[in-house]
Amino acid sequence: MKILMATMGLDIGGAETHIVELSKELKSEGHDVVIVSNGGVYVPEIEAAGIRHYQAPLHRRSVKDMRRARSILRRVLRAERPDVVHAHARIPAFLCGGLCQRMKLPFVTTAHWVFDASGALRYLTDWGERTVAVSDDIKAYLIREYGLPAEHISVTINGIDTGKFSPDISGERVVNQFGLDRDRPILSYVSRMDEDRALVAGQLIDLAPELDRAVPGIQLLIAGGGNVFDKLKARSEEINRQMGRPCVTMTGPRTDINEIVAAGDLFVGVSRAALEAMAAAKPVIVAGNEGYHGLFTPDKLAEAQAGNFCCRGLPLSDPKTLLADVIAAFRLSPEEKAELGAYGRQVIFDHYSVRRMAADCLAMYDQVRRRKYNVVMSGYYGFGNAGDDAILESIHRAIRSASDDVSVTVLSNDPEQTRGQYKVEAVPRFQVWRVFRALARCDALLSGGGSLLQDATSTRSLLYYLSVIRCAQLLRKPVMLYANGIGPVRRPANRRRVRRVVESASLVTLRDHASARELERMGVTRPVQVTADPVFHLEPVGEKRRSELLAAAGLEGTTPFAVVSVREWRNVGDFWVQLARLCDHLHRTYGLNILFLLMQPERDREVTARVQGLMEEPAHVLDVSCTPRELMGILGRSRLCVAMRLHTLIFAARMAVPALGLVYDPKVASYLEELDLPAAGDVEHFDGEEAIRRADALMADYDSVLSRLREKSAQLARAAGENERLLLELLEGKL
Numbered sequence: 001m002k003i004l005m006a007t008m009g010l011d012i013g014g015a016e017t018h019i020v021e022l023s024k025e026l027k028s029e030g031h032d033v034v035i036v037s038n039g040g041v042y043v044p045e046i047e048a049a050g051i052r053h054y055q056a057p058l059h060r061r062s063v064k065d066m067r068r069a070r071s072i073l074r075r076v077l078r079a080e081r082p083d084v085v086h087a088h089a090r091i092p093a094f095l096c097g098g099l100c101q102r103m104k105l106p107f108v109t110t111a112h113w114v115f116d117a118s119g120a121l122r123y124l125t126d127w128g129e130r131t132v133a134v135s136d137d138i139k140a141y142l143i144r145e146y147g148l149p150a151e152h153i154s155v156t157i158n159g160i161d162t163g164k165f166s167p168d169i170s171g172e173r174v175v176n177q178f179g180l181d182r183d184r185p186i187l188s189y190v191s192r193m194d195e196d197r198a199l200v201a202g203q204l205i206d207l208a209p210e211l212d213r214a215v216p217g218i219q220l221l222i223a224g225g226g227n228v229f230d231k232l233k234a235r236s237e238e239i240n241r242q243m244g245r246p247c248v249t250m251t252g253p254r255t256d257i258n259e260i261v262a263a264g265d266l267f268v269g270v271s272r273a274a275l276e277a278m279a280a281a282k283p284v285i286v287a288g289n290e291g292y293h294g295l296f297t298p299d300k301l302a303e304a305q306a307g308n309f310c311c312r313g314l315p316l317s318d319p320k321t322l323l324a325d326v327i328a329a330f331r332l333s334p335e336e337k338a339e340l341g342a343y344g345r346q347v348i349f350d351h352y353s354v355r356r357m358a359a360d361c362l363a364m365y366d367q368v369r370r371r372k373y374n375v376v377m378s379g380y381y382g383f384g385n386a387g388d389d390a391i392l393e394s395i396h397r398a399i400r401s402a403s404d405d406v407s408v409t410v411l412s413n414d415p416e417q418t419r420g421q422y423k424v425e426a427v428p429r430f431q432v433w434r435v436f437r438a439l440a441r442c443d444a445l446l447s448g449g450g451s452l453l454q455d456a457t458s459t460r461s462l463l464y465y466l467s468v469i470r471c472a473q474l475l476r477k478p479v480m481l482y483a484n485g486i487g488p489v490r491r492p493a494n495r496r497r498v499r500r501v502v503e504s505a506s507l508v509t510l511r512d513h514a515s516a517r518e519l520e521r522m523g524v525t526r527p528v529q530v531t532a533d534p535v536f537h538l539e540p541v542g543e544k545r546r547s548e549l550l551a552a553a554g555l556e557g558t559t560p561f562a563v564v565s566v567r568e569w570r571n572v573g574d575f576w577v578q579l580a581r582l583c584d585h586l587h588r589t590y591g592l593n594i595l596f597l598l599m600q601p602e603r604d605r606e607v608t609a610r611v612q613g614l615m616e617e618p619a620h621v622l623d624v625s626c627t628p629r630e631l632m633g634i635l636g637r638s639r640l641c642v643a644m645r646l647h648t649l650i651f652a653a654r655m656a657v658p659a660l661g662l663v664y665d666p667k668v669a670s671y672l673e674e675l676d677l678p679a680a681g682d683v684e685h686f687d688g689e690e691a692i693r694r695a696d697a698l699m700a701d702y703d704s705v706l707s708r709l710r711e712k713s714a715q716l717a718r719a720a721g722e723n724e725r726l727l728l729e730l731l732e733g734k735l
Contacts, residue, residue, distance in 0.1 A: 001365060002032040004082035006073065006092035008059035011040035012224045012253045013192045014272035015112040018134070018158055018357075019088055024049045025159070025358040034080050036073060036092075041255045058092045061124075070095045077103055084108060084365045090125055097126030106368040110156075110361075111138050113310075114145075129368045132156050132361060135308030151420040154364050158272045158308065159357025160348050164258050165279035167341070171263030174221070174256065178249045180263065184217035185330055188264030190257055190273040191288070193226035199289045200268060202228075203319045205236050207326075208247045214327045218247065223260045225253035265337075266329050268322075271310045275352055278344030283337050285325055292317040294325050298343055305351070367423060372405035373731045376442040377482075378468045379450055382412030382429070386599040387647025389421075390628030391449045394534040395482065395723075396424055401537075402724035406731065409438050411468065421627070436471065443731055445472035449483035449511060449534050451646075451667050453501075455494045462494055469501050478506040478730055483534050483723050485646075486515035488666050495522050502526065507730050509723050514670030529726070532719035535650050540633035549634055553595055553622040561593040561620075562586050562640040563657075565648035567600070568607045569664045571684055576607070578688030579662070580614035582642065582680065585692050587617040590699060592639060594619040597631060599645045640699075642680065646671060653677070654717075656710040658702060660695060662686075676708055 005023055010016050020042050023033045027049055034052045038059045047053055056072035057065040073095055077085070084106045087093035093109045100107035109128040127146060131153045133139040139155050142148045175182055189204060191197050201222055204211075211218050222236070229252065236248035254260060257276065261267060267277035270288025277284045278296065286293035286304060291311030293304060307313060332340070377395065380388040392410065399406050408425070412418040415426035427434040439445060445468070452465045472479050481502065489495050499522045502508060508528040510516050516530055540546070547557050555561060564583060586592045596612060596619060598604040605623065612619045622634065632651045635641060641652035641659035646668050652659040653675050660680040661672040672679050678698055680691040698705060729735050 001083040001362075001369070002034070002080065003365065004077070004080060004085045005033065005035045005037075005088065006058060006085065006096050007035070007037045007088040008091060009038040009040045010035070010042035010046070010053075011192070012190070012226075012255075012257070013197075014158065014270075015088060016040070016042060017257070017272050017276075018110075018112065020046060021159055021161055021354050022357055022361060023051055024161075025354045026361070027051055029358060034076070034082065036076055041253050045255055058089070058095070061091060066091065066095065070099065074099055077105065083369050086110065086361070086365075087126075087128065088112065093126045093128065094124045097128060100128075104370070106365070106370055108132065108364055108368055110134065111142055114138060114141050114312075130154070130364050132364055134158060135306070135310070135312075137307055137312055149416065149419075151416055154360060156357050156360035157352045158275055159354030160272075160275050160279045160352050161354050162279050162345070162348055165261065165276045165348075166258075167281040167345070169258050169262045169280065171259050171261070174259045174263040178221065178251065179246070180219050180221065180249070181217070184219060185215055185266075186219045186221055186264045187211075187266050187268060187326065188221045188223070188260055188277075188282075189268045190223045190260060190276075191269055193224045193229035193232055195226075195228050197289055198224075198226065198228050198232060200270070200287045200317050200322070201232060202235070203317060203322055204268065205232060205239055205248055207319055207323050208236075208239050209243055210323055211326060212243060212247060214323075215330045218330070220248045221251065221260060221263055222248065223251040223254045223257065266326070268326070271308065274309050275348060278341075279348040279352075281338075281341035281345045283329055283332070283340045284344060285322070285329060286311060287317045287322060289317075291315060292321065294321070295329055295340075296344060297340065301347065363423075371407040373443045374407045374409060374441065375399070375444045375446050375727070375731075376438050376472075377408055377410045377446045378429075378465060379411075379448055379452060381410050382414035382418050382426070384414075384600055384602065386626065386628050386631050387645060387650070388450055390535045390538060390632070390647060390651070391483075391533070392418070393422055393628055394536075394538040395446070395449065396422055398534060398537045398720070398724050399727065403728055406728075409442065411435060411438070435468065439468075439472050439475055439477060442472075442477060444478040444480060444506075444727070445469065446480050446482040446727070447484070448481055449485070451485040451487070453481075453484060453498050454487050454489055454667075455491055456488050456665060459491065459494060462489070462497070466497055466501050469505070473504060479504075480507040480727060480730055481505050481509065482727070483509050483511045483531055483720070484515065485511050485667050485671075487518045489518075489522070499523050502528075507726055507735055509726060512670055512674040514667075514673065529722065530719075531722040531726075532716040533650050534720055534723060535628075535632075535647065536654050536713070536717040536720040538629060538632060538654065540636050540655065541627075541629045542633070545630060546633040546637060549622060549624070549626065549630060550595075550637065552624055553620045555593060555595060555620055559593055560591060560639050561595045561637075562590075562642060563595050563597055563635055563638045563648070563652070564611075564619075565597050565599055565604070565641070565643040565645045566607050566611060566662070567604055567644050567664070569644070569683055572686070573684075575683045575686040576611050577614055578686050578691065579642075580611050580616075581688050582691050582695060583611070583615050583619065584617045586640070586642075586695065587619075589696075590639075595634070595638070596621045597626075597634065597648065598623060599631070599648055601625070604645075642695075644668070644683065649675070649677070653709060653713055656706065656713045658698060658705045658709060660691075660698060675712060677705075 110132040291314030411429040412426040418426040636655035644662040
């Protein structure tokens with residue numbers, strides 16, 4: 001990707017260093033990076049890394065400077081045509097936002113700190129299509145003060161280069177340059193010397209005489225430049241004259257911060273500077289303009305991370321407390337100092353790698369960057385149904401694996417949940433104007449998968465999906481029925497409606513042969529292709545998460561168990577009693593613990609409790625919110641599956657777990673036939689004794705069933721890949 005960074009300047013500062021390290025890491029990973037700023041001491045470093053720099057007065061609010069900066073930005077954007085523009089401060093974001101909107105360029109921002117949101121300043125703030133916050137408290141601030149959607153904000157870290165900031169780096173060059181005495185204690189401090197950043201620097205200068213009395217010969221090495229540097233420099237020279245020796249050294253702005261840090265025995269600072277000193281294995285007192293945290297020790301990690309080591313919300317730095325903590329830190333034994341330093345460096349390795357920072361930004365860029373094609377997905381999404389959520393996740397993953405040129409917009413009942421969980425754009429499925437706009441902007445409509453074209457739920461449901469398809473066709477958009485299950489469609493008028501829609505679709509793929517036969521019975525003559533349910537492309541979670549979930553349900557890792565999945569259904573007589581008997585039989589005869597899974601918790605919870613209450617043997621229920629991949633992982637550890645819900649059976653087949661189906665709908669019977677798996681019986685005419693006999697027959701022939709299912713699962717996984725191949729051909733105009 002080509003990424004354009006826009007920031008105020010590149011002088012000493014935490015945000016500036018963040019930008020420099022991020023840009024260098026992105027460059028090292030093969031991306032083309034351009035920076036626009038007012039310049040500063042870091043320009044030679046980024047240019048040496050192969051990063052182009054353009055100078056523009058992005059650091060001033062005057063109308064004249066902002067007009068000039070905007071003109072320069074416009075020329076740079078036209079010349080570079082970046083894949084994404086990333087602004088890092090209020091003025092650059094304000095100017096870039098308007099230009100990107102006009103030039104249709106993806107635009108994101110990073111919030112490094114909190115802004116004054118009062119008066120007209122609020123209107124100078126543009127947070128872009130997505131925002132990166134450098135801490136959780138800044139994310140909360142953006143939501144509270146600016147009303148940004150939570151799902152549009154990602155939290156990153158101040159990534160630190162642990163090679164550049166390392167205990168192996170020498171500070172001798174700096175020590176020699178400033179005439180410091182290596183045999184005497186050195187305290188180093190780094191910050192911008194601006195009015196709103198230099199509180200602690202001023203306190204350290206004023207405390208120098210008292211520090212010298214408690215820590216004889218102490219030397220203060222203070223790095224950074226800014227609008228109060230001259231004032232602090234004059235104050236430090238006065239202090240040095242009073243003490244009769246050069247106790248305080250003010251270096252001004254520097255780019256060799258790693259050597260400044262290495263020169264010290266103790267570091268005082270905040271935010272990124274504190275993290276860099278931790279990477280160098282120095283004991284660190286965390287203190288800045290926004291608060292005071294004190295000497296960083298293991299018990300302070302959570303609180304420090306909550307404010308991104310900026311001390312937001314903590315008491316302000318008090319000279320007496322600062323004095324006492326500096327003295328105490330210098331009086332630690334060498335072993336204690338080494339232990340604190342080693343712990344701080346490990347924290348950086350664990351939580352603050354520059355590679356992770358770059359990965360966070362790349363994930364955000366991926367959400368906004370323009371792709372060649374956009375498809376809209378219509379289905380039963382955003383209702384908390386694990387089966388349909390699995391369809392959404394598997395289709396999205398499969399499309400992204402097949403091509404990076406396709407973006408997805410989902411029509412969802414809960415757009416916020418869909419955006420947050422699956423990282424796709426989503427619009428409310430029942431807001432007609434929003435749906436119309438999404439369809440007008442798309443390159444194709446995907447209807448499916450799942451059993452959308454059926455009237456067993458209601459004619460209203462069927463008409464909804466047919467209306468979405470018809471709207472897309474009126475807008476002259478290609479329509480793909482994507483791995484659909486067809487039926488049951490009982491009413492003659494509805495069968496005619498479905499026939500007309502299927503005949504006029506651009507492409508039709510079906511998940512099973514029974515659906516193809518149903519279309520033939522409706523009179524459909526157009527060619528269709530039987531592929532497979534997209535879930536056969538989905539991968540389960542790993543062993544660690546699976547074990548955690550089983551433990552939450554009260555099952556040990558090696559305990560054999562059968563998964564049971566039920567749903568509410570009418571006119572079933574004593575089915576629930578008979579099902580409880582079947583579960584008891586599996587426990588008593590085969591030693592299988594019973595684990596109930598809730599595919600749609602709010603609908604499955606009550607009936608699950610009913611069956612569990614009718615059982616004589618103990619049973620377990622996993623009543624926690626699970627993703628489809630988590631449910632699939634649990635099924636993969638089971639020995640047997642007994643299920644009403646179709647997608648529980650599909651999950652079991654994907655994981656090659658033998659299953660018995662509880663038939664409440666023809667689609668379940670059809671899919672059992674497709675998978676060559678037995679039915680325990682029809683729930684409306686359930687024979688408990690016959691169900692037990694069928695279970696015994698399956699268990700007696702278990703190895704053969706397992707072998708056939710593994711072969712069938714692999715075959716269906718291959719067939720599922722045809723859906724994406726055909727979709728790409730449709731988008732490219734080859735069909």
